[in-house]
Amino acid sequence: MPTLNEVARHAGVTPATVSNVLRNRGRVGASTRQRVLDAVDALGYRPHLAARALAEGRAPTLALMVSSIANPFYPEFALAVERAARTSGHFVIICNTNEDPLNGRAYLDQIAGTLSEGVLVTNANLDFADLHTTESRGTPVVLCMWERPNEPPGLPCVAVDFRLAGELAGAHLLELGHRRIGAIVGSKASGIHAARYEGFVDALRAAGVRKGPIKHAADTIHGGYTAARALLEANPKLTAIYATNDLPALGAMHAAADLGLNVPSDLSVIGITDIQLARDSRPALTTIAVPTVEVAELAVSLLRELIETAPRCEGGRANGPPMRTASSPRLVVRASTAAPRKARPE
Amino acid sequence: MPTLNEVARHAGVTPATVSNVLRNRGRVGASTRQRVLDAVDALGYRPHLAARALAEGRAPTLALMVSSIANPFYPEFALAVERAARTSGHFVIICNTNEDPLNGRAYLDQIAGTLSEGVLVTNANLDFADLHTTESRGTPVVLCMWERPNEPPGLPCVAVDFRLAGELAGAHLLELGHRRIGAIVGSKASGIHAARYEGFVDALRAAGVRKGPIKHAADTIHGGYTAARALLEANPKLTAIYATNDLPALGAMHAAADLGLNVPSDLSVIGITDIQLARDSRPALTTIAVPTVEVAELAVSLLRELIETAPRCEGGRANGPPMRTASSPRLVVRASTAAPRKARPE
C-alpha cells in the first residue's frame, strides 16, 4: 500500500501538499494539484484511515452496543445506524454484550475513545456506572430507545414514548371490545419494559376494565410462546394478549395455534415495535410501530454533536444531558386483532 | 484520556518500559513492573488501540461484508464471526453493500488495509475484480459460504457443499413419496443458488422422477410467498415445494395457508440453511442445516492465517488460493414435511 509520502515523492512535492490537495485544505496551485492527483491514482493511493484519525485526534468508528445482534430487532436498527453513520464518515463496530455487563465493560474499556469516537447503546444490559465512566473519560455515549421521555436518565438519549405505545395497544384492544386481556411483559425483572406495561394498564384503568393476568417472558418467540401457553391454559377466557414486544407476540400466536385457537377470531394478539417479521408473519401482526429509523438517525446525530462539542465544554452541562424525543409510536392494524367472538357492542 | 507517556512519567520510567510491562514483552524488574501497574490504574490508563495498531503495522478490525444485515441469516453469522474475531483480538466492522457492488467497492477502498486487516465476504454481490484488487494490495480476503467445493473460486474461501444440500432436500421429499415437487430458486439470474438447485435435480434424476416447475424469487419471505402462489396456482397438483433458502420456504408456507392448503398434509415445504426462524415458525420448518458457526470460525481462522503469512510469501501461492471445507449440510426434519396425502407406498 502506497503511503502519502510516496505519493509526495512521486509528484515531486512535500507530504503536506499532498495532504492539502486531498482534503481541499490550504490553497494549492492548479498544476501542482493535478500532479498530485495524477500521482494518487498512478499509485492507487488510499489514505490510511487509522493514521489520519490518530493525527487528527479522532477515531473513525462508532460503537454499537447490542445485547445480541441475532435478535431481529437489532439488525434493522443497526442498518439504520450504519446508514446514518456513513454520512458522517464513520464506520460502525458491532459489540455484542450477550446480556453480560462484563462483556459490555470490556468493549467500552477497549474501544471507547481509541477505536470509536462515540458509543451507541441499545438495551444491552450495560452497567450505567460503566457508561458514566466512559463518558467522563471523554467519549460521548447515547442511549437509544430510552423508554420514558419524562424521566431522563443521567445520560444523553433518544427517547420513545413507550408508555404511550402500551396505552395505544390497550386502547386498540379495548375498542375492539376485549375485556379479558392477558399481558406478556418482556425482559425479566430489569423492568426494561415497565413503561410499556404501565401505559397498557393506564388504558385499561381509563376504561374501567380490570387488569388481566400478566406473565414475564424472555424477549424471544419461544419466551412468548411459553408465557402465552401458561396464560391461556390458566385463563381460558382470555380473548386477547398484549405483548410488550413483537417477538413474544409472535410466540403467542404460535401458542394459540397449538391450543387450537384461531387468531384473531378466538384470540387477538398485539405487540410493540413493528419489526419486519411482524409484517411477514401469518396472520400478520397488529402492533405499535416504533420509528426505528428515526431513532437511529437522531441517535447518530446527537452523538455527532456531542463529539463535536465535547472537547470544548468539558465541565458544564447546562440542563442535564440532552435528550431527543422521537415521534410517537402509532398503531398498525394488521390481521392478528379483531373483535372478540361474542363481543356485545358497547 | 491518559497516554502511555503520562503513565511513564507518573511511574518515573520511560514509555518503552511501560509498553514492555503492558505487553509482557522485555524483561522488567518486579518492582518497576509494580510501579508501572500502579500508575496504570491510578490514571485509569487504557491503551490507544488505533495508535498501537499503527505502530505495529496492523489493524484492529476485520470487515464483514454483507448484502444487508437485516436479512436474518447474516446477524446469526455475524454473531459467530464476532465471537471468533474476538479471540484474535479483532473487532468487526459491518459493511452493508445493499446489493450494490459500488457500495462494496467503496467500503473496500476505504477500510481494507487501513482500518481492517482482513475482509470476510458473504453473498454481498461484490465485484470479484474489486476483491482481487484489494487482495493484491495486500489485504487478505476470504469468501464465506462458497457453494461449490469442487470448483474453487480465485480467492481463499470456506466452502459448503450446497449441491449436496439440494440433493438431501430432494431425497427427503422423494423418500416421503412426493413426485410432483415445485422449486423456488433464490437470487435472480446471478445463479448464486445454482448448485442448490442442481443437487435437487440430481436427486430427482437419480430416482427417475421428472423435474417439476421452477420459479425464481428474491431471497425473502415475501419473494417466496409470491413465487409459491404462482407455482401452486399454475400447478395445483404439486405436493411439495423445495426452496433453496429458508426465508422463501417460510413464504411458501404462508402462501399455502392463504390458499387453504395445510402444511404438511396438503403440501410439504423444505428449505436450506436452518436459520433461527426455521425453528420458530409454525409449523416448524424442515430444512437442510448449514454449519453456520463452523463456517464463521473457519473463515476467521483462515483469514488470520492469511494475515500472518501474507507479508512473507508475497508472490507465490502454491496450489491456488486455500480453501477450507465445512462439514456437510444435514437434514433436519421438523413439521413442514410429511408424506403426500395419497402417497402409495413404493
Next chain:
DNA sequence: TTGAAAGCGCTAACAG
C-alpha cells in the same frame, strides 16, 4: 503557493 518540522500514542530495535 509550498516546504519544514513537530507530533498524535504507541512499538521496536538497539544501546547502555
Next chain:
DNA sequence: CTGTTAGCGCTTTCAA
C-alpha cells in the same frame, strides 16, 4: 533490566 532513538502514516502549525 531500562533508556534512547526512530518511526508507523498522516495532519498541521508556521516559515519561507
